[in-house]
Amino acid sequence: MKKNCRKVIAALLMLTMLIVFASCGKPESKNTASIGTNTKTGVTDNGSKEPVSTENETKPAEQTAEDEDPYPAFDFGGRTIKVGIWWDYYYTSAHTKITDDPGMSNAETAQMKLDNVRKIEKKYNCRIEYVNLGWNGIIESINTSIAAGSPECDIYLTDLQFGIPAVANGLAQRLEDIVPEYSDLFGKQVVLKPLETKELGGTYLFAEQGIPMSGIYLGYNWTMMEELGLEDPQELYKKGQWTWEKFREYAIAGTRDTNNDGTIDVYGFGGVFPDLVNGLMMNNNGSIAAGKQEGLSSKETVEVFELINQMYNIDKSARPWNAEDWNDNLLAWSDGKVMMWTAQAWALKQEADAALQEGSELPFEYRIVPYPFGPSSDKKVYSPVSGNWYMIPVGVKDAGKVFQIFEEFMNWHKGDTSLRDDPSWFESCFQRLEDVEMAYECGKNLKLDLWMNLPGFDFGETIWWPIVVNKDKTVSQAVEAAKPVLQDALDAFWKK
Template sequence: MSKKLIAVFLALVLIFSLAGCSNSNSTKTSDKTTSTTTDNNSATKTEAKQDERDVRYPAFDFGGKTIKVGLWWDYYYDSDNTSINDDPNLSNAKTAQMRLDNVRRIEKKYNVKIKFENLTWDGIIKSINTSIPAGTPECDIYLTDLQFGIPAVAHGLAQDLSKIAPKNSDLFNDNKIVRPLKVNGGTYLFQEQGLQTSGIFLGYNATMIKELGLEDPQELYKNGQWTWDKFEEYCKKGTRDTSGDGVADVYGFGGVFTDLVNGLMMNNGGSIAATKTEGLSSKPTMETLDFINKLYNVDHSARPWNTQDWNDNLLAWSSGKVMFWTAQAWLLKQEADKASSNGGSGLPFDYKIVPYPVGPSGDGKLYSPVQGNWYMIPVGVKDADKVYQIFEDFLDWYNGDTSLRDDPTWFESCFQNEDDVKLALDCDQNQKLDIWSSLSSSGFDFGATIWQPIIVDKKSTVAQAVEAAKPVLQGALDKFWSGSQQ
């Protein structure tokens, strides 16, 4: 406390000394110099940060042109906006102002306008598939979902960024601003960097686990004991007839097959359509399908698949019908918020998450599929190198301070404890691209060729279904990568 008082006393002495000195003209000059020096030091620091962007992205005159970015929602902010209040969902005035100021910075630096155009979901797909092949792309940049972004690459509609982006671009160096996605040997897609929040994992009913006297799955994972065998054991114990009618009404597992297949397969070193050659019959993938078959058809510990209602499979967990489920952050928050809305008391149980268990062919790392939205520059865009540089510079609205960009508030609100937040982020650190779910229009439908005969109809063994599906999958891959229009 005495040190603090001394510091305050010295500060007061300095203030009064400066105030007394202000009576003389000569001291006024000295005062002004001191003040200017302080301001200049502060300004120099700011300019130094700004200079980092200007060194990486040298200014040039783009002739007053407009760079049009197509997407399927309203984006803020672009050159049409003059106030942060233009955004009806404004939540953070500080970062909103930084984004708006950044628009003005880019406009001045390059003599350019930035325009984000909401084309709607169907509209952006139509624009990509019609305007680009015609040689007159409607937009200079498109934001794509992988459902239509990967086909656009396969059909030669996207430019290879490795051939147009500046060599000192963040894309090929630090990846602090953008994240590249390699497809078919080239870098055609990129997205804005941020928290890795699209990982997949298993959710579990922690209350149910405790009631059954089972060890917490997170502890098993921490101790390297979270394996397929342990997951199977838990699923069996979680499957029960609570009503006494002789029919199970609570199952050890329930969820959607897309995430289940990816979660188990990728963490077992397998793939289905990660390359131009089918991987369905590979050892890791066959092991995955055999294990899923065991859960559903041998142990009967997985909730029967509802062919009529996808959401019944996806949301069974929130009504306590399953102990483990296929989970993502948004899904947990959606159901928890729904249960708390309109005076509700929330979900009647505690929930937690755990990574997908490691399979016998897995390497022990955590994997999730590549997801999210990805930008591309279409073939036919003139001065694509300049368009890319301007846009990458535009994306660094936070001037290197990623804490402004990566606000974890929403993500953290999806979970009930900090351990879950960390695990969810860990699950998304290693991403794998496997396009099997994007091949239906090319002739391969996993649900119809694999899931239906094995899990729903129960008329085929795994080996039989895979043998029948292999040529179908290979044909779809050949068509997909040949550039044939769908």
């Protein structure tokens, strides 16, 4: 049984229900790239309807006036620029009024988008068409039409699980070779941002810019810590003292038998393993499937597994894994069963709102802090790359002009990002401004690691279950057994 995939999908269905207000009728996701991220519907946490990946906070651009247009006009000969996605998109050249979008909720921004379409049509003598190919259809189109030399679309939206293989197999154009020097992508990055990863040998994927809401972090029960006389982890982080040693020390201190019945009823830590592994690993300069070679056996990643083994099996300061109920692991914090946990913004808000609906607030104050720095850390805070990313396929003629038109199309707000980005929902997930700022900080530096999206490799079965649940393998035994499985999966993935 694919333990991690089944449980992750179950958790994400809860997330999809919570943020359905932002989906505006788009099709529901079949799968996902990471915990707490709905990558296939194109729904984003910033309330925009475009398929953005929200990792970098932006400020309004200095240039806002119509007459300060950075994009030179040219005649594109009536060409239609086709963008392949997997839902119905608004607004394009096919639309004549803002009410064409049945889910339109903001008439002002809707009109701005539609007006921008008309402006681009006139300026470049072209049309913008979004083609709803469906999820399977877009994968087939990328793998067949591009390889045949006649790409069906000029631009494709991709999920990382098929966007990365497309790049690896030479199906995408290198953006450094085609993007105009005056573009925003390699400039201020107010409109678009590149996916920068050394494993790809250049920049091939890009996305709409947005505020950084996709970071991962630890939540903690500050009321409980204060009662124990512990220093605030945020203060330790600011002083550079939030380390694995301190994390382990706090977890031990928070593990208690509060009613003296001989049974531990509060654990220092508890949560779900995808975020725990990513948080500890990325803040220890490790990886599992960041490139073509397996990273399970690297020193940095093995150190992560040793810490997990220490907390779950030796210190016993981590709440035992509930193999039958994913949500029990995810939400035990809201019942006061753990002092620290793998926090997600939507879950914080969900549980706080649920308590209010029952007539009272949560009986404690919660805060967040980055995952602690490990012994191999470079002292920067990282989160995994998520979301959807565009690519321009090989074979598209005048790709630089296509990109310029698309970038201007996405700049319907003229650099006023307050029109695009709505942080109100995200900010409502936290109890203090300091935590909102901390959450943003956790989402600024991103790392690409495909271990949760890799067909043929199940981390739950190969690493987590043997070490944490069944406790029938040591770390070294589990890693040695899983290495060839992961490498075979990577070899197959990069050959797609």
